[in-house]
Amino acid sequence: MARTEARLDATGAVTRRRSTGLWEPVAPRTDWARVDATTNAEIERQAAFDDAEAAEDAAAWVRRVRRRAGLSQAEFARRIGISVAKVRDWEHGKLVPQGAARALLRVIDRVPEAVLALSAS
8 A cells, every 4th residue: 555645734735755755735626716616505405415324334234234233133132232223223224323322333343253252031
């Protein structure tokens, strides 16, 4: 993988080091005219798209975590103490895990065997 060294000076200008060792300015890539011309409707449409994409990513993540643990939706739900419907909603992107549930899923993601130690009553 190629490595690029860059720096930001006090004026906000960005420079990068060339293979020769010399620093060269990096031209800004922001088209401010386009930014200024963006309508509220376009911003709202993009925000909705971003939210939908984030929900899909979260759903895929939850499915992967459960599958890595080697459990069915029902067994996974029982082990972490939630309803099967909630697991389904997470995996279909209808809900996104929040708070303690998200933290627990992160633990299970890193150490799938941890879910085997859980036994919700």
